[in-house]
Amino acid sequence: MTAAPSRSPYVHRPSLSPQDAAEWPARRVLVTNLRTIWGRAYPRVIGMMREPSWLFFEILLPFLTTSAFVFVYRALAAPPEYVGFVVLGGAMTAFWLNVMWLMAAQLYWEKDEGNLELYFAAPISMMSVLLGMAIGGLLMSCFRAAVVLLVGAVLYGVVFAVDQWFLLLAVFFLTLTALYGLGMVLATLFLLWGREAWHMTQLLQEPVYFVSGLNFPVARLGVLGAAAISVIPLAVGLDAMRQLAFVGSPETEGALPPEVEALILIAMAVFFIALARFLLGVIERMARQEGKLTMRGS
Amino acid sequence: MSLSTSPLAIDARDVRRVYKAKPAPIVALETIDLEVAPGEFFGLLGPNGAGKTTLIKILTTLLLPTSGSAHVFGFDVSRQHAQIRRIMNIVSGGEQSGYGLLQVREQLWMFSQFYGIGAREGWRRVDELIDLVGLQEQRVQKVSSLSTGQRQKLNFARGLLNDPWIFFLDEPTLGLDVSAARAVRELVVEWKAAVPGRTILLTSHYMAEVEELCERLAIVDRGRILAIGTPAELKRRVQRESIFELELDRLDGGTGALEALPGVVSASVPSRPDAAEGQPHRTVIVNLALADDAALGGVVSALGGLDAHIVALKKSEPSLEDVFIELVGRGFEAPGEAQGAPR
Numbered sequence: 001m002t003a004a005p006s007r008s009p010y011v012h013r014p015s016l017s018p019q020d021a022a023e024w025p026a027r028r029v030l031v032t033n034l035r036t037i038w039g040r041a042y043p044r045v046i047g048m049m050r051e052p053s054w055l056f057f058e059i060l061l062p063f064l065t066t067s068a069f070v071f072v073y074r075a076l077a078a079p080p081e082y083v084g085f086v087v088l089g090g091a092m093t094a095f096w097l098n099v100m101w102l103m104a105a106q107l108y109w110e111k112d113e114g115n116l117e118l119y120f121a122a123p124i125s126m127m128s129v130l131l132g133m134a135i136g137g138l139l140m141s142c143f144r145a146a147v148v149l150l151v152g153a154v155l156y157g158v159v160f161a162v163d164q165w166f167l168l169l170a171v172f173f174l175t176l177t178a179l180y181g182l183g184m185v186l187a188t189l190f191l192l193w194g195r196e197a198w199h200m201t202q203l204l205q206e207p208v209y210f211v212s213g214l215n216f217p218v219a220r221l222g223v224l225g226a227a228a229i230s231v232i233p234l235a236v237g238l239d240a241m242r243q244l245a246f247v248g249s250p251e252t253e254g255a256l257p258p259e260v261e262a263l264i265l266i267a268m269a270v271f272f273i274a275l276a277r278f279l280l281g282v283i284e285r286m287a288r289q290e291g292k293l294t295m296r297g298s
Numbered sequence: 299m300s301l302s303t304s305p306l307a308i309d310a311r312d313v314r315r316v317y318k319a320k321p322a323p324i325v326a327l328e329t330i331d332l333e334v335a336p337g338e339f340f341g342l343l344g345p346n347g348a349g350k351t352t353l354i355k356i357l358t359t360l361l362l363p364t365s366g367s368a369h370v371f372g373f374d375v376s377r378q379h380a381q382i383r384r385i386m387n388i389v390s391g392g393e394q395s396g397y398g399l400l401q402v403r404e405q406l407w408m409f410s411q412f413y414g415i416g417a418r419e420g421w422r423r424v425d426e427l428i429d430l431v432g433l434q435e436q437r438v439q440k441v442s443s444l445s446t447g448q449r450q451k452l453n454f455a456r457g458l459l460n461d462p463w464i465f466f467l468d469e470p471t472l473g474l475d476v477s478a479a480r481a482v483r484e485l486v487v488e489w490k491a492a493v494p495g496r497t498i499l500l501t502s503h504y505m506a507e508v509e510e511l512c513e514r515l516a517i518v519d520r521g522r523i524l525a526i527g528t529p530a531e532l533k534r535r536v537q538r539e540s541i542f543e544l545e546l547d548r549l550d551g552g553t554g555a556l557e558a559l560p561g562v563v564s565a566s567v568p569s570r571p572d573a574a575e576g577q578p579h580r581t582v583i584v585n586l587a588l589a590d591d592a593a594l595g596g597v598v599s600a601l602g603g604l605d606a607h608i609v610a611l612k613k614s615e616p617s618l619e620d621v622f623i624e625l626v627g628r629g630f631e632a633p634g635e636a637q638g639a640p641r
Contacts, residue, residue: 017304018336018371018463022381032414039411042404043397050399114395118456121358122412123383288362288379291317291355 024123036128037135044136048143058094058144066090066148069215070156081251082216084160085242087152089214091145092241095179096212096234098141100201103183106133107191108198116191120287126280130187134180161247167258168244174265175237181272182233188279192286213238219255229255233268236261305372307464307497308334308357312366315352315521326352328521329366334514336371336463337494341512342501343618349521350501354468357499358388370464384413386464389457391472394449396456398442402433405441406455413460427455431485447478454485464497465489471507483511505618517622524625529618536616536624539563539587542594545610546601549582559600561593562586581609 024032048054069086107130110116119129152158162168190197211221211228212235218225219239228235240261243254254261286292315327327349334340342350355361356368359379367374373381396405403424410420428437431451436444444452450470457465467486471479490496502508508515509529516526525532553565564587588594601608 018307018385019304021463022371022373022385024384028414032412035411035414035417039408042408042411043400046404047397047399114390114393117360118388118395118409119412120360121383121386121388122409123380123414124412288360291352291361 029123032123033125033128036122036124037132040129040132041136041139042132044133045139048140054140058140059147062090062093062097062144063148063151066093066152070152079249079251080159081246081249083156084153084158084246085217085251086215087149087156087158088241088245089238090152091149092175092234092238093214094141094144094148095138095176096209096214098137099179099183099186100205102137103134103180104186104190104201105198106130107187108194111191120284126284127184127277130184130276130280133187134183137183138176138180160245161249162245163247164244164258167262168241171237171240171244171258171262171265174262174269175233175241178233178237178265178268178272181269181276184276185272185279188276188283191283192279208232211235217242217251217254219253226255229261229264233265233272236264236268240265304336305369306333307336307338307371308332308340308368308499309370309372310353310357310366310368313353313356313363313368314365315349315356315361316364326521327356327363330521330523332516332523332526334497334499336497339490339498339511339513340500341508341515342499342518343503343505343508343515343622344501344518345503347520348503348518350518351468352521353518354388354466354499354501358386358466359383384460385462386466387457387460387462388466388468389450389453389470390467391450391469391474393453395453396441398440400441401438402436402441402444402452403428403438405452406459409456410459415459423459424455427458430458431455432481445478447474447481450474450478450482451485454482458489463495464499467498467500469502470500471502471504479507483507486511505622509618515618517618517625519622519626525621532618532621533616536620539589540591540594541614542586542588543610543612543614544584544586544597544601544608545612546582546584546606547580547609549584549606550604553584555600555604556584556586556597559593559596561589561596563589582606 066086066089069090070083073082073086107116110119119126153160186197186201190201193200211224212218212232213221213225213228214234217239218228218235221228225235225239229239230236236256239254239256240258243252243258246252256264310330310332313327313330313332314325317324317326330349330353332353342348342353344350352361356363356375357370359375359382362376367376369375370382371385375382396409400408403421406424406427407417407420410424411417415423425437428434431454433448433451433455436448436452441449441452454470457467470486471482474482486498486500490498498511500508500511512529514526514528515532516523517532518524525535527535549567553567556562556565564585566585568583568585570583586594586597588597598608
């Protein structure tokens, strides 16, 4: 019995045996994973266009927080750079919230919906799925960050002074890479520990906000700021970006030179992505050994 | 390699699966041995908790066996999961996968990307499958607004995106109403028939569904396979005699003359309620148990001699439930049996 290719709409099979069909060249594996990244990013991108309510929740409401800090600094007669710090921090908050609330909980949610099992059953790497989630979220957050930055700068008269555009952009993208790497790690931890991880995130949210220096230079926190810079990508990224975006002001003195902070961000990005990859491997092994992680309700 | 020389579609040897649990581990599968040939439509029939889904999870590489080995088209489920995932797909009953905000078309396209199908080819295939499963009207409808039956058709289309060599269907009609269940069954049969060599493993606790669809089946209970065979073979296990129901215009002198015939094991006239109030029936029903079908000729001749004419003749066959009861000593309650079960 030979399965010959046919013109039936049911048949899309180029190979003549399951053994042929199961052996994929490396290029096909790579292409499939690249397509998976785009495929998984797609619902996020579509969702952004289809449900415009996020414009209100994701842009207008957080912008009010940023504005509140601007008014507080003005009331305290703080140096004008502080308004710029707040606007920059407000823009970067978009990414932090996206990582903490969407990225981290995503795999846990996917498991509840029954999608995780289908991801595991597909011939793809879970890293591609996570990358797809990250890129989808990133696009949405970039839009929000750009709006906050633009509107904040125009509305509150922020004047940026940039000498090293390339380094500033590099630090920005390195911050995002490290941040979303952390998001991927958190996503796996959420899946492993479920609700406990969720509660832990809620517990840590405000302290992390504080030590990240979203609304003030983290260097003012001394040792605590230095510690934050060593573990939180947002803290080190923002410290470097402030130094690079407001050159020449004594208020922008950072905890470390921006070049050094860029190196820290590279190390963080590599570390978090490698850790996420390792944890995903652990999760898949656990899922197959214990049968708990992928099945709904377990 | 042609299918005639290819390894078994499913080859499971001494597969055992134990789940860690408190206070004691749960044995979901005792030693399971199973062979399914390429191109076969094979069913696993058993009550809830029998171990059917655990076996499917092992064969679809989502779960490792605690001991024993299982191969799908020659690929080891423990070590060669990448190969198996490229040639199989799975659809489960009550599946709510995907994203509600996506349209039907978009959701299928997203899943097509997970099998490396090119973007344009993906859209083309998605449209074909939408037509095939009859979701044309829902093509641009949000997934969240689909009915349960439409949702399962969508799941079925998802399962066909990569044109799997082996298709695992885990209770695919669970929770569907009669017409939706029938539509899904028809799709399965149509897809299977389109290309020789397609293999399906179906689990169900709907006996009639398994009997209707499967060429061979295994009856599973408490993690063990109790019997394997075609539905007819399995029924023969409990059918030691041929049972006929005869409807005659008259039978004077009772069943004694019939019981005396060679090959007749028993003959009886069952009691039945009156046809109308106070009115006797115009016909007589006789239940006959024969040693084999050949004895029926003698019965027909004898009835002619008794001046009795046959109005109707019906052969009674045991059901798979009878087989299950014979094997296990109890029936199995299948919640929702009346819903999606074939009629």
